[in-house]
Amino acid sequence: MVRQERAIRTRRAVVEAAAAVFAERGYTAATIAEILERAGVTKGALYFHFDSKEALARGVINAQISDDYWVPRELKLQEWVDIGMTLAHRIPKEVILLAGIRLSADIQGRSLFGSAWPAWTQLVTDKLVEAKARGEVLPHVTPRETAECFLGAWIGTQFMSEVVSDWTDLNDRISVLYNHVLPAIATPAALIRLDTAPDRGARVVEEVERQQRESPVPTEA
Amino acid sequence: MVRQERAIRTRRAVVEAAAAVFAERGYTAATIAEILERAGVTKGALYFHFDSKEALARGVINAQISDDYWVPRELKLQEWVDIGMTLAHRIPKEVILLAGIRLSADIQGRSLFGSAWPAWTQLVTDKLVEAKARGEVLPHVTPRETAECFLGAWIGTQFMSEVVSDWTDLNDRISVLYNHVLPAIATPAALIRLDTAPDRGARVVEEVERQQRESPVPTEA
Incomplete structure (x- = not known):
């Protein structure tokens, strides 16, 4: 269980780092090396979650739509x-x-x-x-x-x-x-x-x- | 008067060529050399109308807003x-x-x-x-x-x-x-x-x- 939670944290750190690099440089200019450095994780850890730059972009796009702030309302x-x-x-x-x-x-x-x-x-x-x-x-x-x-x-x-x-x-x-x-x-x-x-x-x-x-x-x- | 009309045509050809190059490559990657080649005018003719790449961009932006298709209506x-x-x-x-x-x-x-x-x-x-x-x-x-x-x-x-x-x-x-x-x-x-x-x-x-x-x-x- 502790291992699973560590995996979730690593994944989140990688998505945050990828988002920062994509937002700064755009997709084409961004490199996995730079995302790795910013996330502070090993290459193995990153590739465990995302096997390519495209997969990282998909990860950022999917993380955008979360239900963290959706509250049911009368209307x-x-x-x-x-x-x-x-x-x-x-x-x-x-x-x-x-x-x-x-x-x-x-x-x-x-x-x-x-x-x-x-x-x-x-x-x-x-x-x-x-x-x-x-x-x-x-x-x-x-x-x-x-x-x-x-x-x-x-x-x-x-x-x-x-x-x-x-x-x-x-x-x-x-x-x-x-x-x-x-x-x-x-x-x-x-x-x-x-x-x-x-x-x-x-x-x-x-x-x-x-x-x-x-x-x-x-x-x- | 004929001279004035030629100037108007040259200016238009330059704006069209600049627009084509800006639309294809974006402002940063576009070069005056490429605009010159596409317009088919001399360097002197281009610089007579536009003294820089910025001026060409401004020319394209201003040409966008014309009243060619504005018809007065009841409403x-x-x-x-x-x-x-x-x-x-x-x-x-x-x-x-x-x-x-x-x-x-x-x-x-x-x-x-x-x-x-x-x-x-x-x-x-x-x-x-x-x-x-x-x-x-x-x-x-x-x-x-x-x-x-x-x-x-x-x-x-x-x-x-x-x-x-x-x-x-x-x-x-x-x-x-x-x-x-x-x-x-x-x-x-x-x-x-x-x-x-x-x-x-x-x-x-x-x-x-x-x-x-x-x-x-x-x-x-």
């Missing part, structure tokens, strides 16, 4: 808002998210290691299907179409925020984006109860971290 | 839709647009040669201010905020369409984007009269080209 549309707003809040601080976004947008690379776009589209589609079944979404809405439209808009907004403000205005921009899209798809009764304020992401992250402190998941030290 | 919101839909229709066919988009999104380059983003934001802001004065836009809307939100969304949608479909689905995606944003900002009386169909861009371009054929602007041959 499924609020869960969708929370996904977008917690991501906006976390991106400037978490190198795995940042690297995952860059890799997913790498036109040459995606044929080698894939992209998180299909997983994000599916996740939001599922939320919108649930929201529609509960009467939160207007009848004409096609969940997959809205999910794809929002993903494209989210990616461009994130990119613009990086370029013009180094992400300092990302929470504001994603809040404005939700406010421009939700009226086209949500019922009035849902709209009135949604929270899309710019600090929504920060509050959800704080809520989850407080819960974790108060009732931590037992782990073997 | 100012329709003029805004037409800007976005004609661009979507033209991008896969016009290397200057393509190169302009790439250069405007070049994080390192923009400090050297600028970006078309401020000009696009201003253009859409002006349309929305006019639309608001005419009662087409809801009172709570802040034109600049909506213009920036839409630009970010448009850029991401264009990028996603390039990556997943080589732009073949761009008209559909931009149509869907307008349909997701307009209900948040337009009055019902304006919404009912707007045309956001995927083939809107193609129809506007055809309309303008037909007008030009039927009553061409006189030029000296």
Whole structure:
């Protein structure tokens, strides 16, 4: 069991190191030697988890989509808002998210290691299907179409925020984006109860971290 | 006068050649030698118009925003839709647009040669201010905020369409984007009269080209 936990930690260290190198240099210029050095693990340990640079990129992309900050809400549309707003809040601080976004947008690379776009589209589609079944979404809405439209808009907004403000205005921009899209798809009764304020992401992250402190998941030290 | 016209043609040939090279190689890898060769003009002719690679990039960016396909409409919101839909229709066919988009999104380059983003934001802001004065836009809307939100969304949608479909689905995606944003900002009386169909861009371009054929602007041959 201790051995298994060590393996999980090593894997995490390698993914973090790979993310840092990919985010700095891009996929093509990154080398396994540099990732090894930054992770501080042996070559054998790295290759035990990832047998190629492509596999490392896939590892970073998959680590991007975790359910660490997903809290069930009365409104499924609020869960969708929370996904977008917690991501906006976390991106400037978490190198795995940042690297995952860059890799997913790498036109040459995606044929080698894939992209998180299909997983994000599916996740939001599922939320919108649930929201529609509960009467939160207007009848004409096609969940997959809205999910794809929002993903494209989210990616461009994130990119613009990086370029013009180094992400300092990302929470504001994603809040404005939700406010421009939700009226086209949500019922009035849902709209009135949604929270899309710019600090929504920060509050959800704080809520989850407080819960974790108060009732931590037992782990073997 | 003939001399002036020759200068205009040379300038255009240089901008087209620069756009082709920037679009293919990106700004950093592009060389003036390659642009010269592709333009088929002398070094002196090129430097008469553009004294550096930065100036060439600025020339491409500025050429992107032209009023060739802007037709006055009853609704100012329709003029805004037409800007976005004609661009979507033209991008896969016009290397200057393509190169302009790439250069405007070049994080390192923009400090050297600028970006078309401020000009696009201003253009859409002006349309929305006019639309608001005419009662087409809801009172709570802040034109600049909506213009920036839409630009970010448009850029991401264009990028996603390039990556997943080589732009073949761009008209559909931009149509869907307008349909997701307009209900948040337009009055019902304006919404009912707007045309956001995927083939809107193609129809506007055809309309303008037909007008030009039927009553061409006189030029000296």
